[in-house]
Amino acid sequence: EPEVTQTPSHQVTQMGQEVILRCVPISNHLYFYWYRQILGQKVEFLVSFYNNEISEKSEIFDDQFSVERPDGSNFTLKIRSTKLEDSAMYFCASTPRTGFTHTQYFGPGTRLTVL
Amino acid sequence: DQQVKQNSPSLSVQEGRISILNCDYTNSMFDYFLWYKKYPAEGPTFLISISSIKDKNEDGRFTVFLNKSAKHLSLHIVPSQPGDSAVYFCAARANTGNQFYFGTGTSLTVIP
Numbered sequence: 252e253p254e255v256t257q258t259p260s261h262q263v264t265q266m267g268q269e270v271i272l273r274c275v276p277i278s279n280h281l282y283f284y285w286y287r288q289i290l291g292q293k294v295e296f297l298v299s300f301y302n303n304e305i306s307e308k309s310e311i312f313d314d315q316f317s318v319e320r321p322d323g324s325n326f327t328l329k330i331r332s333t334k335l336e337d338s339a340m341y342f343c344a345s346t347p348r349t350g351f352t353h354t355q356y357f358g359p360g361t362r363l364t365v366l
Numbered sequence: 367d368q369q370v371k372q373n374s375p376s377l378s379v380q381e382g383r384i385s386i387l388n389c390d391y392t393n394s395m396f397d398y399f400l401w402y403k404k405y406p407a408e409g410p411t412f413l414i415s416i417s418s419i420k421d422k423n424e425d426g427r428f429t430v431f432l433n434k435s436a437k438h439l440s441l442h443i444v445p446s447q448p449g450d451s452a453v454y455f456c457a458a459r460a461n462t463g464n465q466f467y468f469g470t471g472t473s474l475t476v477i478p
Contacts, residue, residue, distance in 0.1 A: 255409070282464060293368075294410065294455060294468040307465050342409050354400065355466065357409030 253277045255358035257343050263364045264333055272328045272361045274343030282306070283326045284344040284355060285318065294342065300326065333365045369393045370458050372469035380477050385443040387472050389456030392437065397461035401430060401441045404453045404471070413454075414441070446476045 256275045264270050276283050285297040298308040300318055315331045326345075330337055340362050344355040371390045379385045387401075397418045402410035416423040416430045416439070423430050429442045443450055456469040 257409075284466075286468075293370075293470040294457075296465050296467065299464050301464075307463050309465070344409075354412050354415060356412065357402075359407070359409045 255343055255345055255356050257341075257358035257361050259361060260359065261362045261364070263366065266335055266365055267332050270330050270333055270363065272330075272341050272343075272363070274326045274328075274358055275324055276326055276343065276345035277347070277356060278324070280345035280347055280356070282346045283318075283320070284346075285328045286342045286344065286357075287311070287339040288342065288360075289336075289339045297328070330363075333363075335365050338363055338365045368470075369396075370456055370467045370469040372454075372456055372472050374472050375470070376473040376475070378475045378477060379446045381448055382445045385441075385446045385450065385474055385476065387441040387443075387454050387456075387474065389439045389441075389469055390437060391439075391458055391467075393458070393460060393467070394437070395460045395462055396458040396467075398459040399430070399432060399439050400457045400459075400466075401428075402455040402457060402468075403450075404455060410455055443474075446474075448476045448478050450474060451476050 258273045283300040286294050288294045296309050298312045299306045317329045319327050340360040342360045343358040369392050400415040401413040403413050404410045414425050414428045414430050416432050432439045453471040453473045455471045457466050
């Protein structure tokens, strides 16, 4: 069964450094998303991406964040200058081209630790 | 600003009994509601959904009920099995866009 994959599974970085989190959505999916979950808190929407551009973003998704679909298969989240409070699990998700576009399929997540 | 709330952080149920997980929401613009299940070290997995035009949707052991007037939905699992032990997230989508709002989750433990 096709699945969303994410790399790396765990990323440790120093405060102020740039990180790129990578996702490979399911191949025929239409919309792509990034979410984060700070330990013990709810899953929070960051951004949605459709037709090679951002379709929605939350107030969390400020200028230090950017997303890109560089090659038609990968979907990346870049954090330019990481802060301690960026430490969280980051989940990528995608929705199908047909059928239930409201149903999101999640990847296993990348745990980001900012020191 | 918590638009989707799950007020019970945890729930324990005996195997074979019914598990009832609850969720409340505040935004009347939500048009679709979903339940996700999450195991440790994995991403959330879609379980079941319901459109705002319905009040019940059933899939095997899982049934979701929606009470629009009370802005409340619930997930019933019957019979509960030990493999159902996981964190369950309620989520909702507003009809104004494609953003999903999640609750904080309820950790379900099914005791053999």
